[in-house]
Amino acid sequence: MTNSGKMNAVICTKFGPPEVLKLMEVDIPTPNADEVLIRNYGTSINTVDYIHRGGKAPKVAFWGMRQILGLFLRLSFGGLRKPKQKIPGCGFTGEIISLGKEVLDWKVGDHVYGYSEKGGASAEYMTVSASVLAKKPENLSFQETAAVPGGSTPALIAFRDLATPKKGDKVLVIGASGGIGTFAVQIAKNVYGAEVTGVCGPSNIEMVKEIGADFVIDYTREDYTKSDIKYEIILDIVSAQNLSKCKNILASDGTYIANNPISSPRSIFHIMTNNKQFKTGPADESAAAMNLICEWIESGKIRPVIDSVYPLSQTVEAHRRYETGHAKGRVVISIE
């Protein structure tokens, strides 16, 4: 720990575009009895960071839902006028520096990773509840590990909880080259043995093949919803389609998984009418989920794909890159 008791952190004092984020020197936090203090080596950007910083609903939310959801999200994150949690970043990875007195399962020096809903990961040190700590994958560097939380877990729940592919099932992943899609392709293929087709733009076709997709469709050249192929599972990560548009390519007992249930009134209707072909759900960011992801990484089934790495001082640029909507895997902030 530094002698000064101070650390570098990115602070967000008002809602707004990436430029509201400022690098500052602040006090190193003190862990509560059930928390640990970690020296944090990295984080990565995802939609939650956009919501925390912007105080808005995700961009895919449909008109009308955007205002209501934006207000709901501000209230649930505890900051109606300005962010309550001043330091953004939920995914973390680092080394335990000190333990609260009730923490018995971990020791100083352990290498950990995970996802802390209260944020704080855009900083050199952070306090984290011991209940969300998972063991860091041994075969990844801290920088690589920082790319895992937040991206892997929506893909995990899609195939573990919402619709599990059987060996050989045809799975279509729409948005296959992004932060979540790159994990989804590998989980469907290497964990469940599905035949995977990834949908992405022209510059990412080779990469999506490299991570294991059997087939890749360039959405700028081909309308795959008009194909004769029937998929047992369609995972739409970026709300490019909806269940109605995919009916033609969904097997009669198949499942369409919406990563964003708030993208259209029709999606809300499917939820309210309990449509058996439509599934959705929030990511599971628990320690158990992160430990399972760690097992898959250590056994070589999945690995993070990294679009770009920024130092903490360039967090504004990292947010801008993520918000292009065309990242090739994950956007990482490395905190050396």
Ligand SMILES: NC(=O)c1ccc[n+]([C@@H]2O[C@H](COP(=O)([O-])OP(=O)(O)OC[C@H]3O[C@@H](n4cnc5c(N)ncnc54)[C@H](OP(=O)(O)O)[C@@H]3O)[C@@H](O)[C@H]2O)c1
């Ligand atoms: N359910 C949950 O718990 C949960 C959790 C977190 C996030 N989310 C949602 O996940 C989404 C973000 O996912 P992400 O972080 O993976 O995004 P991302 O990293 O920005 O990646 C988006 C990818 O989508 C591809 N894409 C863009 N337009 C497309 C189209 N028309 N058809 C097919 N692919 C297209 C892009 O590929 P190219 O660059 O090749 O065009 C890009 O690689 C957000 O909508 C967010 O709300 C849900």
